[in-house]
Amino acid sequence: MYQLIDPILVAVLLLNFAALGASQLRTVIHAIALQGVLLGVLVVVAHNEFTIWAVLMACAAITLKGIFIPRLLFHAIREVSIRREVEPIIGFIASLLLGGLGTALAVLFSNTLPIAQEHVGSLIVPAALSTTLTGFLILTTRVKAITQVVGYLVLENGIFIFGMLLVEAMPFLVEIGVLLDLFVAIFVMGIIINRISREFSTVSTRNLSSLKE
């Protein structure tokens, strides 16, 4: 099933661009939900056989990344009545260009890494790096707290893909990845309980700078 890995990763990369380019929060969340589901499938594919453990991990990843966290995010939008637009600091076109640049760099960089023989030529490392960079891009260029969560999720998806390299050697890392997801879930719930909006009467992280020193 190894040959299925690359097509899935290409889809993941495209979803990165969708998350960067979309102007509606709803679209962005749909994109990362789909990305989460794809990653869950990737766990099974990367294991190369249907072990119960792999299927369990995949189910956990899909439930958390694909269903639970997106639902929480939608819930957060409704509850806190966050406005529906993404508020970027730099424009969408610029974000997309930077994302493209990042992906190109990731491909270049992954060629210089000393990678185990069976992974040479696979898209795992470039996809992981570029997803991580996309996550950072979203984190740095979007204003709202909820887009910060999305950025963190994408970043964490990148790390998750990287974990696929080690899925046989160190299943521990993959499990830690799922734990990171739980952390995101708690993060989102924090926003729903919504300290930011209550204390500072806005959900924009811009106002966090009043906490400086």
Add this chain to the structure above:
Amino acid sequence: MTILLIAVAILIGSGVATLVVCGNTRLTTLFGAGGILIGSVVGLMPSVASLLDGKVESFEFPWRIPGGSLHVQIDPLSAFFLIPVLALSALAAVYGSDYLRSYSSTKRIAPHWFFLSIFVASMVLVVVARNAVLFLVAWEVMSICAFFLVTFEHEKREVRVAGWIYLVATHLGAAFLLAMFLLLGRHANSLDFDLFGVAGSLSPAVCGIVFVLALIGFGAKAGFVPMHVWLPEAHPAAPSHVSALMSGVMIKIGIYGILRTMTFLGHPAQWWGPTLVAIGLTGGLLGISLALVQRDLKRALAYSSIENIGLITLALGVGLWGITSGHTIVAVLGLTGGMLHIWNHSLMKGLMFLCSGSVLHGAGSKNLERLGGLLKRMPRTGVTMVVGALAIAAVPPLNGFVSEWLIYMAMLHGGLEFTGVNRIVLLFAVGGLALIGGLALICFVRLIGITLLGEGRCDQARHAHESAGWMTAPLVILALLCVAFAVVPGILVAAISNPIHQVFGLSTDMALPSLTTLGTLNIVVWISIGAVALLLLIMQKRSKLVAGSTWGCGYIAPTPRMQYTGQSFSEFVVSRLFPRSLRPKTSVTIPQGLFPVEASLSAEYNDPLSRSIYRPFFDRWAGRLAQLRWVQQGKIHYYLLYFVVVLLLAFFWLTFRKWVLS
């Protein structure tokens, strides 16, 4: 081993249970103190068995962490340290159940009990861990729990400062430990202690580096000078049962670390013994000198801990010196004395800190200049405190004397048998040890004299009340143990022969002959003390007593302010004997002229090392680094951008390195 693991499980479980029932103070105390008590008693059984039989039992379980495995083992060396850890923890928990009662209306005490249980469990784990990753994890948990225990009264500024100093010091030490284990691991190709031991093939240079790293890393925890600065800050800030545990057993875990490291390194090198002797003498002299000038009871005790760690190090150093120079009798006496002093000091210092807590509880202060006359008001605390102080000052019929006796014997034997420079150095060291002993005697006479005798120096001290039974029972038990240890030194030395044999391959039988007479002597002294006491009691019954104020001396209007103060008691020694750098900074305005005018005296009791070295150093760097404050923009996007920039730079460098370099 299984029983010990059950004990650890009880400790952790009771800690978690206190959080579950955190609303109910009574239940919290019951679970917290009860859990530690039961866990400790359960854990003591296999420890005593292993110490006496020399049995080694281990338990290994794979762990998902790279390089880690849940490998624990109990051997005589571990058991030797487990016994004081568990015994003192049990007593401290009983004591704490009552000590914390006065806080329970204003503070949540459940987190404190949680951290205390985990603290005890992690100390046990540190001592039995046989894998570097497990060891470091347990070590960190121990340090962090201690931080939370120290900062119990975190609403006070000085407590927070003390907590931070401790946290920084312990993490600097941990960094050296990490380096040490990585170095050992690289040579052994594994992070398992068993395989470190096989590496007897380590080159002398590597052994030396590992030994120095261990001295710094473990020494920061044990309180070697100059890494001692956290002790006099953290101990007074912590609740007293925590100070007792930290000073009584946690700092000894540092000594354990050094001993355990020695088992990896094979035969000791020539320079280790003299190095330890030098560290020990410096620590001893500096510690006791500074203890002598302190005004805070617990700060003085903390400095005394530095002194006692110095004595232990000195004794172990003499022992190693004996090994490398081939004088077995010196080695056996030194190592036995050092190891015995570890146990003795846990007892005495645990007792003294618990007493100081009782004083603080009953008289509302731990400032010597506000106390006084407590022996009348708090008889049980007072008497046990006298016993503890005399024991630490190594006065004959008590246990401190036994271990110091062995150390003296070792050094004098060394002075007779060594040749050349070694002999002279060692004989000078005997002089240093004698000076430490003399100063310790002055220091503890001052502490108990000013605290317990005379008249109360403030209203609260004059109306002090004795603590409840739960607090004084541990004091009585510890004081009785101090007496018992002095009477049966032979049995104790036989009991600690296994760990010494395990680490150094020596038998302690040679130390026994010098102890039998000592034990008998102690018994005789105790019997005569008892006889004199009985006689006095009978005479007191017969004669008529007139109550008057202490040191009344026929004055018409005596006031407690006319008594000796703590500072005036030690003034002679401090101003005549100490170099200027060790004296407290005082500023005096002396009244002049015929008529009474305002006069004042103020003294600052900062640690001279932190005053002259650490504080200027950190202040200078804080000033320099303040210029980097513009990096702190307070916007989360900027912070994330920093990450991205660094990440991208790393990418670029790795990708284009070939072209740049070629």
